[in-house]
Amino acid sequence: GGPRRCRRLEGEAARAVLANADTLLFDCDGVLWRGEAAVSGAAAVLGKLAAAGKRLCYVTNNSGRTRAAYTEKLRRLGFPPAEPRHIFSSAFCAARYLRQALPPGAAAYVLGSAALAAELEAVGIPHLGPGPAALPGPAPADWLQAPLEPAVRAVLVGFDEHFSYAKLCQALRYLLRGPDCLLVGTNRDHRLPLEGGAGIPGTGCLVKAVETAAQREAFIVGKPNRFMFDCVAAEFPVDPARTIMVGDRLDTDILMGNSCGLTTLLTLSGVTALDEVRGCQDSGCAARHSLVPDYYVDSLADLLPALGE
Numbered sequence: 662g663g664p665r666r667c668r669r670l671e672g673e674a675a676r677a678v679l680a681n682a683d684t685l686l687f688d689c690d691g692v693l694w695r696g697e698a699a700v701s702g703a704a705a706v707l708g709k710l711a712a713a714g715k716r717l718c719y720v721t722n723n724s725g726r727t728r729a730a731y732t733e734k735l736r737r738l739g740f741p742p743a744e745p746r747h748i749f750s751s752a753f754c755a756a757r758y759l760r761q762a763l764p765p766g767a768a769a770y771v772l773g774s775a776a777l778a779a780e781l782e783a784v785g786i787p788h789l790g791p792g793p794a795a796l797p798g799p800a801p802a803d804w805l806q807a808p809l810e811p812a813v814r815a816v817l818v819g820f821d822e823h824f825s826y827a828k829l830c831q832a833l834r835y836l837l838r839g840p841d842c843l844l845v846g847t848n849r850d851h852r853l854p855l856e857g858g859a860g861i862p863g864t865g866c867l868v869k870a871v872e873t874a875a876q877r878e879a880f881i882v883g884k885p886n887r888f889m890f891d892c893v894a895a896e897f898p899v900d901p902a903r904t905i906m907v908g909d910r911l912d913t914d915i916l917m918g919n920s921c922g923l924t925t926l927l928t929l930s931g932v933t934a935l936d937e938v939r940g941c942q943d944s945g946c947a948a949r950h951s952l953v954p955d956y957y958v959d960s961l962a963d964l965l966p967a968l969g970e
């Protein structure tokens with residue numbers, strides 16, 4: 662009933678909300694850490710939640726690391742032990758999507774990292790593309806002579822530090838073979854914020870380039886698409902009414918949580934300021950209301966008192 666109102670999660674309400682949850686889904690960058698530095702107090706909060714028997718899962722749009730690398734990073738930064746099956750990265754979920762969408766033996770042309778390629782290998786999907794493109798000549802006319810791999814039935818676009826015009830040409834050549842060549846993007850994050858107001862272009866820029874060339878819309882695996890939550894629900898028995906999505910971004914984390922019927926908690930330790938939430942809440946616009954979280958905290962550390970400290 663009615664537009665969502667976002668309240669600070671503290672005191673008795675914090676105890677009640679956490680007691681009602683049996684699963685928490687954590688966005689990573691901006692919530693648990695910023696780059697290589699853990700958010701102060703976050704590891705202690707997750708330790709308490711794990712000790713209280715909560716299931717902790719990690720839901721990240723970053724396609725640049727394998728599940729194994731995430732478990733290692735969590736360990737390194739002092740978080741409670743996680744198994745690879747608790748990690749739902751857009752790289753893993755993209756591999757899972759293609760496993761179900763592609764016929765056996767079909768291959769993917771990948772604009773992305775070695776980690777994305779590794780997740781495809783882990784589910785048995787042959788792939789080509791990661792790394793700098795090997796060019797058959799200096800000009801686009803030469804590139805059109807490069808052989809196409811007949812088994813390719815999907816173009817997968819993730820975070821690719823070696824993205825190039827040559828790769829865009831090759832992706833388009835595969836997509837122009839027909840609609841049975843799928844176009845899949847890991848996520849649409851437009852920018853990755855760095856400290857001090859700096860930022861670098863996100864995977865959304867690369868997905869848009871391929872979509873523009875092909876004049877087709879990609880299937881997006883990552884948040885806010887519910888596919889990522891469906892991956893969690895396929896692995897564990899999760900009840901949306903007893904699940905909290907914790908994130909720092911409204912148009913990915915909070916929107917996915919709200920659309921899947923989860924309780925949503927925004928941390929102000931990442932990319933979003935409270936003013937943006939107020940702007941959405943006070944707008945008369947239903948689409949912006951769906952970006953409003955149920956609760957916010959300045960940082961995960963604010964939950965320590967509710968967990969008995």
Ligand code: PLP
Nearest residue numbers: 688689690721722723724725820
């Ligand atoms: N994509 C890339 C390539 C990133 O480096 C990051 C954050 O570091 C993200 C996406 C956003 O990740 P998350 O969903 O964990 O905030």
Ligand code: CA
Nearest residue numbers: 688690691909
């Ligand atoms: Ca984030």
